[in-house]
Amino acid sequence: MPKNPPESFTPPPNLTRERRGLTVINTGNGKGKSTAAFGTMLRAWGRGMNVCAVQFIKSEKSMYGEQMAAEKLGIDIIASGRGFTWTSKDLSEDESRAQHGWALAKEKIESGEYDVIVLDEFTYPITYGWIDVEDVIECLKNRPEMLHVIVTGRDADTKIVEYADLVTEMNEIKHPYRDQGIPAQKGVEF
Amino acid sequence: MPKNPPESFTPPPNLTRERRGLTVINTGNGKGKSTAAFGTMLRAWGRGMNVCAVQFIKSEKSMYGEQMAAEKLGIDIIASGRGFTWTSKDLSEDESRAQHGWALAKEKIESGEYDVIVLDEFTYPITYGWIDVEDVIECLKNRPEMLHVIVTGRDADTKIVEYADLVTEMNEIKHPYRDQGIPAQKGVEF
Structure with missing residues (x-):
């Protein structure tokens, strides 16, 4: 495409250089989603973009490698969960934490201050019925045009998959716990 | 397991707290491998671990988001390729670059200075026959015990998959280029 195309020039649809925020989903049972x-x-931070993450399962008290890295980088990661505690009979605290996390995420999405927002393990509270998927899609539809949103977690709701631009499924082919009885390794797996 | 187990104590195999470096492969046709x-x-850097990467396709002249980030973080990323130039008839330069990249990677693997080494898009020069997969496996077998090595790229050689501890396949479920004609977005996809 020439630098200054004549006004009558209309690029064919597959050549438009459309720039817009993408909704990205990393799902599946394998590693690598988060x-x-x-x-x-x-990568976006490397380009000087404004990024943040809300984690829906991980607790603010735990210190995961990504949280330690984010702190060093000055990236905002909000952990709204309290860890994997779903064997507990009382899930009401988990539910209200998830809703609180979503309220914070919405604020960040609507703020217009970010280029990339990660909603880590966000599929779970949706699957559990704690967060309304229609509300999520409504919020994504009305978000700032250039904002990329990345959702991670197993069993992504079909409605959000349908809405998303880029969906990848991470599948486990070989896993050291199951196949060799090796425990999770610090730095690599958490 | 108690802190000072009696000498006769032998933990059952599935409870050993074995710590060792893993060989991890991210393969498949989807996004998210690299x-x-x-x-x-x-994440490992966040934990204060020593990390580096050798990229086998990307050129040192290009400025990818991850390269820009690594520079800011003081992480060593060596790009040994010259970009995707495989439509060219003369692949000898690509081949010698790949071999040079592998020589550097081997040095780093053997040095004992790292906790995590990424061999990005390393499957391609193996598939092309430019790097001997047996040599790779030999090097991985003899590497420092605690070193994690992560290999990315499509069509991972079955021999390296067999050797690896953790193998994940990233599969494309929905993609914005193909499905909607949207070009790659800076910061998110490169």
Whole structure:
């Protein structure tokens, strides 16, 4: 496409250089859903973009590698969960924490201050019925045009998959816990 | 397991707290192979671990988001390729660059200075026959015990998959280029 195309020039649809925010979903039962999201965040941060993450399962008290890295980088990661505690009979605290996390995420999405927002393990509270998927899609539809949103977690709701631009499924082919009885390794897996 | 177990205490195999370096492969046709590797690198860096990457396709002249981020973080990323130039008839330069990249990677692997090393898009020069997969596996077998090595790229050689501890396949479910004609977005996809 020439630098200054004549006004009558209309590029064919497959050549438009459309720039807009994407909704990205990393789902599936394998590893790499969250790490790919954080890798993307790092890449965008490398380009000087404004990034943040809300984590829906991980607790603010735990110190995961990505939280330690984010702190060093000055990236805002909000952990709204209290860890995997779903064997507990009383899930009401988890539910209200998830809703609180979503309220914070919405604020960040609507603020117009970010280029990339990661909603880490966000599929779970949706699956559990704690957050309304229609509300999520409504919020994504009305978000700032250039904002990229990355959602991670297993079993992504079909409605959000339908709405998303880029959906990747991470599938486990071989896993050290199951196949060799090796425990999770610090730095690599958490 | 108690802190000072009696000498006769032998934990059952599935409870051993074995700590050792893993060989991780991110393969498949979907997105997220490299970004997950860089996310893992970030996580390990967050824990104060020593990390580096050798990129086998990307050119040192290009400025990818992850390269810009790594520069800011003081992480060593060596790009040994010259970009995707495989439509060219003369692949000898690509081949010698790949071999040079592998020589550097081997040095780093053997040095004992790193906790995590990413070999980004390393499957391609193996598939092309430019790097001997047996040599790769030999090097991985003899590497420092605690070193994690992460290999990314499509069509991972079955021999390296067999050797690896953790293998994940990233599969494309929905993609904005193909499905909607949207071009790659800076910061998110490169």
